[in-house]
Amino acid sequence: MIATYSTQPAKDRLHLISWVIFNYLIGNADAHAKNLALLITSEGISLAPFYDLISTAAYPDLTLDLALKVGGENRPEWIQQRHWGAFAGISGANPRIVWKTIAELSTAITQKSRELLADLNFENDEHDTLEKVCLLVEARASRLSQFGKTREHA
16 A cells, blocks of 8 residues: 555655564554554655554563564564565565664664663652563564574575
């Protein structure tokens, strides 16, 4: 749909790819397609700003399974390098762009989440929840970096 209607399809495709990676990293199992929209302005059609970005994985009673699949898989612990490759194909993006975006977001989110946790004063329960999110982000980013290393040596 982006390729057909967007005034800037490459830019919007990259934003959509980043949205999927971000939601995977933070553990947002509630990232549905209904959370995506197109804006129609005098400048044309573009992907609307993202919203409803939350780590549902921080809440033990909620599912960890992603609402949208990555390369055909929605169980985060089952997502492998090949799923990200399939995701690149489905998105119409060059796999190098997807892996570059994965590397950049993994690094940035890991760093920023730790900075946020250290810089702000939280109540104990808030701190515990955010610590859990930081640990999840770090684990998923580490896993993705291992896929990237495997890909480089293949």
